[in-house]
Amino acid sequence: MDDQFGKLKSQGYKLTKQRCEILEALDDSPPLVAEEIFNFVKKHCKVNLSTIYRNLAILQKMGLIRKVNSLGQANQYELVKSNCKHAVECLKCGAKVIFSECFFDQMVAEIEVKTHYKIKKHNLELYGTCPNCA
Amino acid sequence: MDDQFGKLKSQGYKLTKQRCEILEALDDSPPLVAEEIFNFVKKHCKVNLSTIYRNLAILQKMGLIRKVNSLGQANQYELVKSNCKHAVECLKCGAKVIFSECFFDQMVAEIEVKTHYKIKKHNLELYGTCPNCA
DNA sequence: CCCGAAATTAAAATCTTTTGCATTTAAACA
């Protein structure tokens, strides 16, 4: 949490109540849509929905949060944990196993060469069946 | 393609021009937003945007297509197929480049061995800066 | 070819997100 505030400061962003509360809302929470974050922050300080949207864009650009897929129409956001591990999640029981990311890193490197893009962010989700449920 | 039409019929859905064209639009294409699909289908038959949305919901429910994450505000959709395409998207200008999936497949295979999970679904999103924006 | 269920259209309603501008505020510094 503190390192996120630090990251904001170091990049010249102000630590406003609203901004901090947005991060608080997402801390240790399932992905939330803008309105849900708004409802949380509203309880702690004066805030406007547009401020939520503006900050979600900033926090996203900084890599502190990411947009995730959802079934609903509105976008959802979640915190990006500093130690980004990847996991496979079982479609039946939900059990997760973390795998080392060496293959992922290798793949990213290859893709950078092929596409001439510099890859800065990623989102990888894997689902399947675990040995117990198979 | 044909098996998709077959799946629609077998589940009691009619094979309308509009519905078929939506699948055509997504066939062998990077993820598209509703409006892009609309523009494609429009060229081939009379269609309304609401028809696009309604069918995207139906096709999604049937598992023929899936929603994917994007930087923009509109949702994107892609065909669910065994050989799905992945793209890198530029954080600045939004330009996308598709990369072949061989490394991804290799990685998935390795992860299956390591974790003893059978991987059935995935979501991979890559963002960076394209050569022009670098 | 005819019928009924299902699908489509067009328009309007409803969400979601962005923008312009006046006002406020965090934080650097005297």
Next chain:
DNA sequence: TGTTTAAATGCAAAAGATTTTAATTTCGGG
């Protein structure tokens, strides 16, 4: 602690995306 100012916020309105409603058309079986 007060002053300063770029950055951030609030408010309102617009823009964009998605859904709904009700009337009309179309698919596909008989």
